[in-house]
Amino acid sequence: MSAPARTESLAELERLVAALIARGHITEAELATQQASTDRASPENGARMVARAWLNPEWRAMMLNSGTKAAEAIGVNMVGAPPLGVLEDTPGRHHIVVCTLCSCYPRAVLGYPPHWYKSFSYRSRVVREPRAVMAEWGHPLPDNVELRVVDSTADFRWMVLPMRPAGTEGWTEDQLAALITRDVLVGVALPKLPA
Amino acid sequence: MTPRFAPGTPVLVKNDWPEERGPCHIRTPHYLRGRSGRVERVLGAFPNPEDLAFARPAEKRVLYHVVFDQPAIFTDGVPTDHLLVEIFEHWLEAA
Numbered sequence: 599m600s601a602p603a604r605t606e607s608l609a610e611l612e613r614l615v616a617a618l619i620a621r622g623h624i625t626e627a628e629l630a631t632q633q634a635s636t637d638r639a640s641p642e643n644g645a646r647m648v649a650r651a652w653l654n655p656e657w658r659a660m661m662l663n664s665g666t667k668a669a670e671a672i673g674v675n676m677v678g679a680p681p682l683g684v685l686e687d688t689p690g691r692h693h694i695v696v697c698t699l700c701s702c703y704p705r706a707v708l709g710y711p712p713h714w715y716k717s718f719s720y721r722s723r724v725v726r727e728p729r730a731v732m733a734e735w736g737h738p739l740p741d742n743v744e745l746r747v748v749d750s751t752a753d754f755r756w757m758v759l760p761m762r763p764a765g766t767e768g769w770t771e772d773q774l775a776a777l778i779t780r781d782v783l784v785g786v787a788l789p790k791l792p793a
Numbered sequence: 794m795t796p797r798f799a800p801g802t803p804v805l806v807k808n809d810w811p812e813e814r815g816p817c818h819i820r821t822p823h824y825l826r827g828r829s830g831r832v833e834r835v836l837g838a839f840p841n842p843e844d845l846a847f848a849r850p851a852e853k854r855v856l857y858h859v860v861f862d863q864p865a866i867f868t869d870g871v872p873t874d875h876l877l878v879e880i881f882e883h884w885l886e887a888a
Contacts, residue, residue, distance in 0.1 A: 681837070693877075698822050725824065725876060726867040745874040747863070752820045752856055752879035753839040 635675040643674050644707040645778035649771045652762040679706045683754045693758045694785035696724045697750040704755035737788050758785040794838045796855045802832045803888035818846030821884045829888045830861040855882040
């Protein structure tokens, strides 16, 4: 949680916006469009994309080829956003995403990053001992599964396409999407059926 | 822009430390400098962030996904595990 905005910082922001508009750098309409797309950014977008990939092989192939296209296909505005890549988990391979240099995160499809994603402890530990991090969070990974830690260092943003859990045969897209949390899309958790 | 390295090619990350020579903005993590890996795939070409960060004209450079064995980098790693990292071509040499 961030601290509430102070009156003086709000006044400063208003002066900045007014100056940018006055000098023709942005328009009110562009600002409104950007604000709407920021407000719409949420892990529900990523969850929808994954649920559809579990149900539809063609969609899955399209999404693995270009996460950006898949996001646009569910109505996410990706104009100006970095390219989105999708990491496919298989029975023998699991992915975890981190940005050791800063906090690169696929905001358009996952929303705002959680505080731990930006913490020094997550960023330094998950590259050296990812299995310990997963185990501490209640998701120990079997020894025969390869773990790939994806360090998001440059122009791409990454999300995980997890394995569909057993016991979800015949489920609808909405039911499946409800299983997919932000943490699952980062790869630090696995989809779990409700008890 | 033709990539110099094809998927599967063994590569070495340059053991270079521009940080010691002055202000810079480098997207190659310290823990990979001087380490060897393998090109997983070509991700495209992007303006060089080392120039972009200083508002200089930035030429496009090829960006790769490079895979590294985890225990070679971190001794507390597990042999089955890997690191997958975006590295620009000018940071890579043929291994």
